[in-house]
Amino acid sequence: METTQRDTRTIGVDTKNLIAQSLLQQSYSGHLRHGALIKAAQQFGVCKKTVHRIWAKAKEQMERGVPVNVRDRVRGYNHKDKMQLDDNKVRQLSMLERSTIRKMARKLEISKSTLGRMKKEGLIRPHTSAVKPILTDLNKLARLRWSLSQIQPIRIDGKLKYNTMHNVVHIDEKWFYMTKSSDRYYLLPDEDEPYRSCIFPFTTMEPAKRNSKNRAKGTMETKPIQSVNKAITRDCIIQKIIPAIKSKWPPNVCKEILIQQDNAKPHISPTDSEFQAIANKDGFKFQIICQPPNVLDLGFFTAIQSLQDDKIAKGVDDLVNNVYSSFEELSPHTLNNVFLSLQGCLLEIMKVHGGNGYKLPHMKKARLSRLDSLPITLEVEEELVKEALEYLQLPENNIGEAYDISRISEALGF
Structure with missing residues (x-):
């Protein structure tokens, strides 16, 4: 074996055991041949004292009748x-x-x-x-009934499942900003700090009232809407949302569609006359439902904004285009994950009787997706549903017929 050149004073465990095995081959009845230590030191590029120490350790193990195995003495400081x-x-x-x-x-x-x-x-x-909103007792009971109303009244092996929610369209408002109020950048030493400014548009197209260096008078330009009211919300639902749903809805599935909204003042009533006039046309049946206070939003807008934040916008038109392109870039699997997270939160809401003192559930959706075992809906233990129904039957928890839970109650014998 050729002599190896070592770059460090530390000798590896494998090298120490090679030295021990080499010495054992040159020994007889526990005694080394003359010059064996010097030969081994030259062969492995270590000093004679190191070889002597390794041989002493090997002899000790042989005398105890155990296999020779020289271990590293370095254990860390x-x-x-x-x-x-x-x-x-x-x-x-x-x-x-x-x-x-x-x-x-x-x-x-x-x-x-x-x-x-x-x-x-x-x-x-x-x-x-995170700061969580304060919930009244009525808020908690409404959230609990809402969670129960989303469960299918079918038991299989002691478990139930949430509705697929495929016919539920969530609507909400979200501000997309051209820039964040505060951000961190990594710059080269000779780069200048960027100058940053903010606008917060909810936009419409209007002609420019006067000439400027950027455009001529009468040029259509994007302008912010100062406030969103019921009229604007109604127009968006009737002129944009419903036509978009009709154009994209599969032809051979149920056309009963729920438009879910929160209780913000700009949102229209489920009995709005103009909405009702177009709700049951072309074979569709649209219905507006209002979720209880402080129910978890889908979070889909947040996923879009994480992509939009990486795009540069020099004006409102660029910002709008960036939001559209971010929406197109977002994978449909993300939306499925968002609905599963929503169902997981509804499950936790039942465990805390409608409160919000729970940790967001982590289901390892990415791993389940790679294994092709990601569910479409989550399962709910029958005992948990029964416990929630029993809690609602207490006299102090009777809040009327808000959010129909009769189907699930009848299925479980309540």
Whole structure:
């Protein structure tokens, strides 16, 4: 074997065992041949003392009757005086005093780097706390009944399923901004900081009233609508949303379609006369339903905005085009994931009797999708549904007939 040149003083475990095996081959009854240590040191490029130490370890193992296996002595360096996290001191800190590493380190009287290492070791964990709206008792009961109303009244092996929601069209408003109010960039040392300005458009097309260096008088330009009211919402539903649904709806499926909205003031009533006049034409049956307060929005707009934020917009027209292109780029699988997340939240709402003190469920949808086992709807345990129905039957929880749950109640014998 040729002599190997080593770049480090640390000898690997494999090399140590090769040295031990080479010495064993040159030994007889536990004794080495003359010059074996020097020969091994030259062969493996180590000093004679290292070879002697490895041979002593091998002889010790042979005398104990165990197989020769030279292990690495390097175990890592441990500080004997390593600073320990004082759990009681941490618990005495308010949430505001724990909001940043800098604040928390100052209050604990330790360095930021030490606290950062403790975070990496899992001694503390970061958590983002979102502000949740306060719910009244009536709000909670309405949310609970709403969650139950979305379940199919069919039991299979002690489980039920949510409705597919394929015929539910969610409508909502969302502001898309040309830029964020605050953002971080990574620049080269010689680059200037970008100048940033904001507009917040809800737009219409109007002719320019006067000449300017950018366009002539009378040129159609995009202008923001100052406020969205019922008339604008009604016009959007009747002139845009319903025609778009009709043009895209598959021909051989049920044409009973629910348009779901929240209770914002600009939204029209389900009994709006102009809406009712066109709701049952061309074989379609449209119905507006209002969700209870503070029910989770789909979040589909957020997915669109994450793509739109990466596109540069120099004007309102660019912004509108960016939103359209972001919508086209978004995968349909994302929408399916959003509906599954909605069903998961409805499931958690039932567990907390309509409240919002729950963690957002994580179903590992990406992994299930790769395994081709992502469900269309989520299952609900029968016992959970029964417990929710029993809770609603208590005298203090009777809020009338809001959100029909008669089908699921009858299916489970209530």
